[in-house]
Amino acid sequence: MHLTFDHISLALSGKTILDDISFEVADGEFVSILGESGAGKSTTLKVVAGLIPQDEGSVLFDGQPVDDLPTHKRSCAIVFQDIRLFPNMNVQDNVAFPLKMQGVAKAERLRVAQEMLEAVKLPDMGTRRVHELSGGQQQRVALARALAGHPRAILLDEPFSGLDEQLREEMRSLVLSLHERFGMTSLMVTHDPDEALTMSDRIVYVSEGKLIQEGTPADLLLRPRNQLVASCFGDTSAIEGAVAEEVFRVGKLEVPAPEVADGPAVLVRVQGSVPFVHSLEAPAAALPASEEGR
């Protein structure tokens, strides 16, 4: 599904939350909305899903306005930060819930639920109560539940923020592999620049309800539109990846690395200077990342 967010504005209790925001998510694309807390990221997802109606502008699915369509008919499943599994149902019934709403026969929906639980690597958890699962397992069940009804788009609201670093890494890989397998349009909210850089086809950077910059991860990393975006990526951390044919790759992030030897490498970001790729196999070959983008 091609999603269009067309000049959306929204104020809640007199405070502007979204200010004339427009962007598009192509069919099957994975887009991240990046920004600090209170930037309006989660509200954007809720407007897409129809949980909060916008004051101005229009949301379009495949070119058709859906502003008058209630949430349950929009077919946009949200994976929430606080998980929101139904405590009165077991794991299997949680996953089968969207299919039940679609009127799918019990045997079929239990079969699909089992298939989804296998996809998120929890094949034997179907009969467990949700409070018996760990946080990471609960988030996987939430992911399986969101995918089970084959929604037109999947909306991820900071889905990894409650997990420890190792689990976050596992969940990122899982989400990306499921996105590739099911190929559905995905929109993820995050405040973690590394997450946005490595998972997204494109990133939408928002601040105080305004869209600041939109582009590929390399665009935002190498050509930030202003100081705000630059400082978001400008800490001194490093991203580990690999160079092949003079391109540094990690997840979906691709940064040109001319004259850097193939093999394991690290993309180093230092406040106030251009990020550069450093080969981990040949210490001498440390060169600035190209400004050309991909």
Added chain:
Amino acid sequence: MAASNAAATRRKKRNGKPFSKLFVAIHVLIVLLPISVIAVWACADRWQWPLLLPEEFSMRGIEEVLFSSNGQGLAVMGQSIAIAFAVAVLTTIVAAMAARAICNYTWVGRNAYSFLLVVPFLIPTTVFAMGVQVLFIHAGIARTVFGVILAHSICALPYAVTIMIDVTRAAGTRLEDAARTLGAGPLRSFVSTTLPALMPGILSSISMSYILSFSQYFLTLLIGGGAVRTFATVMFPYLSGGDRTIAAAYGISFILATFVVFLIFEWLLRRFGLGKRTDLYG
């Protein structure tokens, strides 16, 4: 060895088991002792002070309760239970809807409405009953079962609303929102997700309203005007008249009827799968 014994003793002390057992025993005695005295009184014919047990036993009290007024005893009990049950259901439905409106929506006059709902707390039942009686006579519903149900419901509403506001606020709309994004319509998402979370509160509200109605004497007498007879109105003259045997028999029947109805509430909740354990209340 000595160290591990000392640790076990400390753990035992921390657990506070002897104290908790003693506390529970005292608690049970406080509840059961008066009830057991009433139970004995209900079957006693002569029980003079300072004798520990009655001199004579008889079923006079029980017979009076069940078959008095030409066999009307059971009918009065049935009517009392029916009125109290109707009050419990009506009050809880109104309270649940009011709590939802107050907790989940923003609208002009919300705070005033919230205050109005608990105003009956501030008005003594006698004052309220006299005002309501005049109003109900004009409306033509005085001396009717419907009038009594309505009057009891108004009295029970503040208690029910207070309970329902707490559970509705705790449940929030988080799960409902999640269900809606998964394809459930507004009613379906409420029934599938929020209702089970509200169930402990609904049970408390039903129980509280039921008890309030079942034990209501003055309001029933004034609004019912003698035409609507309930257990409380029939029992009261015996309590004030000094016939302890019959009063105790009514008392025991009152407790038993309430206990049985509460068991039925619990069974119904389990039967329809609504009383299952939730994360919210364990």
